[in-house]
Amino acid sequence: MARAELEAWRKERDALADFERQYLTFLDETKLVFIAGAGPAVIVMTEMPCISPEVARFARFVRDEGFTVYMPNLFGDPGRPPSTLYALPQMIKGCVSKEFHALRTNVTAPLTLWLRALAADVHPRCGGNGVGAIGMCFTGNFALSMMLEPSVIAPVLCQPSLPIGRKGGVHSSPADLAAIKQRMEREDLTALGYRFEGDAFCRKERFDDYQRALGDRITLRTLPDSAANPAAVMSNPHSVVTAHLIDKAGEPTRAAVDEILAFFSAKLKQPRSA
Numbered sequence: 703m704a705r706a707e708l709e710a711w712r713k714e715r716d717a718l719a720d721f722e723r724q725y726l727t728f729l730d731e732t733k734l735v736f737i738a739g740a741g742p743a744v745i746v747m748t749e750m751p752c753i754s755p756e757v758a759r760f761a762r763f764v765r766d767e768g769f770t771v772y773m774p775n776l777f778g779d780p781g782r783p784p785s786t787l788y789a790l791p792q793m794i795k796g797c798v799s800k801e802f803h804a805l806r807t808n809v810t811a812p813l814t815l816w817l818r819a820l821a822a823d824v825h826p827r828c829g830g831n832g833v834g835a836i837g838m839c840f841t842g843n844f845a846l847s848m849m850l851e852p853s854v855i856a857p858v859l860c861q862p863s864l865p866i867g868r869k870g871g872v873h874s875s876p877a878d879l880a881a882i883k884q885r886m887e888r889e890d891l892t893a894l895g896y897r898f899e900g901d902a903f904c905r906k907e908r909f910d911d912y913q914r915a916l917g918d919r920i921t922l923r924t925l926p927d928s929a930a931n932p933a934a935v936m937s938n939p940h941s942v943v944t945a946h947l948i949d950k951a952g953e954p955t956r957a958a959v960d961e962i963l964a965f966f967s968a969k970l971k972q973p974r975s976a
Contacts, residue, residue, distance in 0.1 A: 714755065714783065715755075715781050715782055715783060716753075716754075716755040716758045716781040716783075717781060718736055718753070718758055718780060718781050720738060720762075721736035721737060721738045721758075721761075721771075721773070722736070722737045722738065723735075723736060723737075724737055726774075726820065726823075728816050728819035728820060728823065729815060729816055729819055731816055733774050733775060733776070733816070734774070734775040734780070735772055735773065735774045735775070735820070736753065736758075736761075736771075736772075736773040736774075736775070736780065737770065737771065737772055737773070738761070738762070738765045738770070738771050738773075739764070739765035739766075739768070739769055739770045739771050740768070740769075740770055741768040741769045741770055741828065741829075741830065741970075741971070742769055742770065742828050742829060742830025742831070742832070742833070742834070742966075742970035742971060743769065743770045743771075743772055743821070743824040743825060743827075743828040743830070743833045743834070744764050744769045744770070744771055744772070744833070744834035744835070744836070744856075744966055744970070745772045745773075745774070745817065745820060745821060745824075745833060745834070745835045745836070745845075745848075746760065746761045746764060746771055746772070746773045746836055747773075747774065747776060747817070747835070747836065747837040747838065747841035747844055747845070748773065748774075748775075748776055748777070748778070748838065748841065749838035749839035749840065749841065749842075749860075749861075749941060749944060750777070750778070750839050750840050751777070751778045751782075751784055752775075752777065752778025752779050752780060752781075752782050752784070753773060753775060753778070753780040753781060754781075754782065754783060754784045754944065754945070755781070755783060756784075756941065756944035756945045756947070757773075757838070757944050758773075758781070759944070759947075759949075760943050760944055760947075760959070761773050763959060763963065764836075764963065764966065767963045767966065767967065768967075768971070769834070769966060769970070770824070770828045772820060772824055774817070774820065776813065776841065777840075784935050784936075784945065811843075811844060811847065811864070811873060813844070814844050814847040814848055814850075817835075817844060817848050818847075818848050818850060818851035818854070819851075821833040821835065821848060821851045821853050821854050822851055822852075822853055825853035830970040830971060831855060831969065831970050831971070831972075832852075832853050832854060832855035832856065832969070832970060833851075833853045833854050833855065833856070833970070834854075834855075834856035834857075834858070834965075834966045834969065834970055835848050835854055835856070835857050835858070836857075836858040836859075836860060836962065837857075837858070837859055837860065837862065838860040838861060838941065838943070838944065839860070839861055839862075839863045839903070839940070839941070840863060840864060842859045842860055842861055842862025842863055842864070842873075842904070843859060843862040843864060843872065843873040843874060845857035845858055845859055845893070846859060846874065846882060846893060847873075847874050847878060847882070849882045849885060849886070849891070850878060850881060850882065850885075855889070855891055855969055855970070856891075856965060856966055856969035856970055857893045857894075858893065858894045858895070858896075858962050858965065859893065859894070859895040859896070859912075859920075860895075860896050860897075860941070860942050860943055861896065861897050861898070861901055861903065861904040861940055861941065861942060862895070862904055862908065862912075863903040863904050866903075868908075869905045869907040869908065870905070870907035870908050870910065870911045871908060871911060872908075872911050872912060872915055879915055882916075883915065883916055883917075883919060886916070886919040887919065891919070892919055892920065892921065893916065893919065893920040893921070894920070894921050894922075894923070894961070894962065894965055895909065895912060895920055895921070895922040895923065896922075896923045896924075896925065896942040896943070896958050897909060897922075897923075897924055897925070897942065898924070898925050898926070898927055898929070898930055898939035898940060898942065898946070899924050899925065899926055899927050899939075900927040900938075900939055901938065901939055901940050902938050902940075903938070903940060904940070906924070909922045909924065923958060923961075925939075925942060925954045925955065925958065926954070927939045929946075929948070929953065929954035929955055930946040930948075930955070931945070931946045931947060931948045931955070934946045942955055942958050943955065943958055943959050943962065947959065
């Protein structure tokens with residue numbers, strides 16, 4: 703897609719017409735969830751400021767790989783193209799929301815309780831070995847915290863940005879993080895993580911903290927800033943598989959998408975060794 707075509711596409715609202723809409727209630731909390739596809743479940747958690755056309759595009763990649771995508775509307779106006787003026791108020795709301803605890807380190811976001819309940823509900827209906835989960839930006843660490851739910855076996859963390867205002871820090875309580883690592887070792891589970899080298903919201907120090915906490919249970923990829931799509935609204939290289947994706951063979955960001963899809967396939971579809 704040429705740059706001019708890409709910029710025009712990003713200005714259009716995505717009607718999300720190829721997704722089924724369901725209102726799902728867990729823990730006395732109801733959220734709108736966009737659902738598409740067939741096969742083992744993968745929960746796609748949007749980045750700020752909303753389920754943008756780029757986030758929906760990634761969800762379609764997952765769907766087309768043979769999975770059932772569950773994409774909850776966690777904040778913002780679903781399908782709306784991102785802009786700086788729209789993103790800023792959404793980020794402020796996220797920072798003060800009790801669901802996120804965005805400014806605090808060594809805590810687990812309360813919203814992950816709802817997401818874990820969603821995973822537990824969809825796994826029996828979708829089949830496969832378990833549930834995959836990918837978080838981005840504000841929700842980046844949620845995929846890891848969701849591993850406290852036994853059905854979640856394939857977590858992917860894209861540019862985890864919480865806690866806000868800190869170079870490092872893992873957005874999970876020490877007790878939860880210890881339980882997650884023990885489970886990963888006990889069940890031989892792994893996670894993937896991605897960031898751009900110069901990302902101001904997900905710095906090297908944060909990935910260093912993840913590596914110290916999880917060791918060889920997490921594979922962390924740092925992409926060069928030159929791999930980020932220059933046509934993205936945000937100049938800071940940040941959204942590896944969405945806004946800054948260059949959807950072209952041979953591009954590092956497209957290689958990241960392909961690695962994530964292969965990870966989901968290997969973990970959720972292939973027979974697990976005894």
